[in-house]
Amino acid sequence: EHKLLQLSGMDRVRKTEYKLLQLSGIDRVRKTEYKLLQLSGIDRVRKTEYKLLQLSGIDRVRKTEYKLLQLSGIDRVRKTEYKLLQLSGIDRVRKTEYKLLQLSGIDRVRKTEYKLLQLSGIDRVRKTEYKLLQLTGIDRVRKTEYKLLQLSGIDRVRKTEYKLLQL
Numbered sequence: 001e002h003k004l005l006q007l008s009g010m011d012r013v014r015k016t017e018y019k020l021l022q023l024s025g026i027d028r029v030r031k032t033e034y035k036l037l038q039l040s041g042i043d044r045v046r047k048t049e050y051k052l053l054q055l056s057g058i059d060r061v062r063k064t065e066y067k068l069l070q071l072s073g074i075d076r077v078r079k080t081e082y083k084l085l086q087l088s089g090i091d092r093v094r095k096t097e098y099k100l101l102q103l104s105g106i107d108r109v110r111k112t113e114y115k116l117l118q119l120s121g122i123d124r125v126r127k128t129e130y131k132l133l134q135l136t137g138i139d140r141v142r143k144t145e146y147k148l149l150q151l152s153g154i155d156r157v158r159k160t161e162y163k164l165l166q167l
Helices: 011-021 026-039 043-054 059-069 074-086 091-102 106-116 122-133 138-150 157-166
Strands: none
Touching: none
């Protein structure tokens, strides 16, 4: 937590992350996500994020979305998603994510997110995440997260991300 909140002197990100980790309800999540998305200029994703966070028990998806959106802009997010999805060889998911990150319109994004994250509980989300990354254990999760975070130059997040993935 401490290392995560120390990142790169980005005061607004640090405050947003602090609030994100303190969340107790969907309303506060919505406000935090709005601030988070403002930092990267992806205002059009706000409604999609709200839809995503409305789905009950999807804590790990929320954290993953945060890490992706923490990157400096949509282009770097697209490259990161591409790299992440390459690890599992799920071509159809890669194409869907590519369309999602192109953000041609909030309606298409919302429908895509709904299809991808239609899951009703954390157990099914965890299984989906494992299928996505083809992970068999926490060590491989750490390695995958390291590769993901290397793309944004945030090496120091590795240990914190490891802790988040243990939850």
